[in-house]
Amino acid sequence: MQFRDPPHHIAPNPGNPRLTRRVQGTDQTGAVQDISVVEERPLTIYLNGQEIVTAMTIGDYPEYLALGFLKNQGMLRDGETVTGVDYDEEVETVVVRTDRPTNHEEKLAKKTRTSGCAVGTVFGDMMEGLENLRLPQAELRTSWLYALAKTINTTPSLYLEAGAIHGTVLCQGDEPLVYMEDVGRHNAVDKIAGWMLATGADPTDKILYTTGRLTSEMVIKCAHMGIPSLVSRSGFTAWGVEIATQVDLTLIGRMRGERFTCLAGEHRLIRDAAPGANALSASR
Known part of the structure; x- marks a missing residue:
């Protein structure tokens, strides 16, 4: 595949009326509250003529979600x-077509429900293709991590607008490139993919x-x-850390402002910025 530089950035769009709904309720004192809640809707993914899965999603970037899910x-x-890649909004379906016939009946028969929100699912052997995989030796600077944490945590998002959602961000150096959100963290990752x-x-x-969370599914x-x-x-799961070590992936969790824990791939880290006294704290 011919790689090229990313042509544009994608950021959350909390103002999109299709992604949230206003709902009225009451608080602990009985006072009426009018709040935004995240929408979720089914999206059925087909590969050529075969139905693969129906995912619950917020409904943005369905073509990217379908492509990324099938790739992953x-x-x-x-x-x-x-x-x-054809998306039909009326029937909430994406059909991905390839230049040759495909049949994944055997893979579909072997299904694993994961720890992901919105009932994540993987098909076939989770470890397939990882046996001899070793990831590139790109450096990772602590100054980038600190800058990314501050930028991402303060970016307007559906999470800040309505909560009940996960975010995943593709970054290069200290710059966020593509920021996707969804009710399931696995969906957000698939959109990036x-x-x-x-x-x-x-x-x-x-x-x-x-x-x-840094589970086996996320690491894979x-x-x-x-x-x-x-x-x-x-945080981490033990199997997630084990797989990260196997494929030589740098795995950093519990990132709170300028604090973090690295449990795999320490050799990529360049500590070029000491944690400051005014670290940004954020939780999600």
């Missing part, structure tokens, strides 16, 4: 040509920042995307 499930192989596939973005110098998806560093403000 190993249903779109390296070198495979995508000839079309779909954008990268569609634009031909080079993963080797990228950082993936997520608000979700990041590894399959070819991104060498995965950062979260949340």
Whole structure:
């Protein structure tokens, strides 16, 4: 695949009326409250003529979600040509078409429900393709991490508007490139993967920042995307750390302003900025 520089940035759009709804309720004192809540709707993904999955999603960037999901499930192989991605908003369906027939009945029969929000699902062998994978040796500077934490935590988002949502951000150095949100953190990651596939973005110098837990699923998806560093403000699972070590992925969690814990891939870290006294604290 021919890589090229990302053509544009994508940021959250909390003002999109399709993504939230105003709902009236009461607080602990009985006072009436009018708040925004996140919408969720089904999206059915087809690969050629085969129905693959129905995902619950907020409904933005459905084409990227479909592409990224299929790529991360190993249903779109390296070198495979995508000839079309068609989204039908009325029936909430995306059809991805390739230049050759596909059949994933065997993979679909082997289904694993993951720890992801909104009932994440993976198909087939979760570890397939990771046996000999070693991620690129791109550096990761602490100054970038501190700047990213501040920028991402203060960016207008659906989370700040309505909560009940996860965010994932593709970054390069200290610059956020693509910021996706969804009710499930796995959906947000798949949207990033779909954008990268569609634009031909080079993963080797990228950082993936997520608000979700660093589970085996998240580590596996990041590894399959070819991104060498995965950062979260949340915590780890033991299997996630084990897989990150196996594929040589730098795994950083509990990122709170200028504090973090690295449990894999320490050798990429360049500590070029000492934590300051006024670290930005944020939780999500």
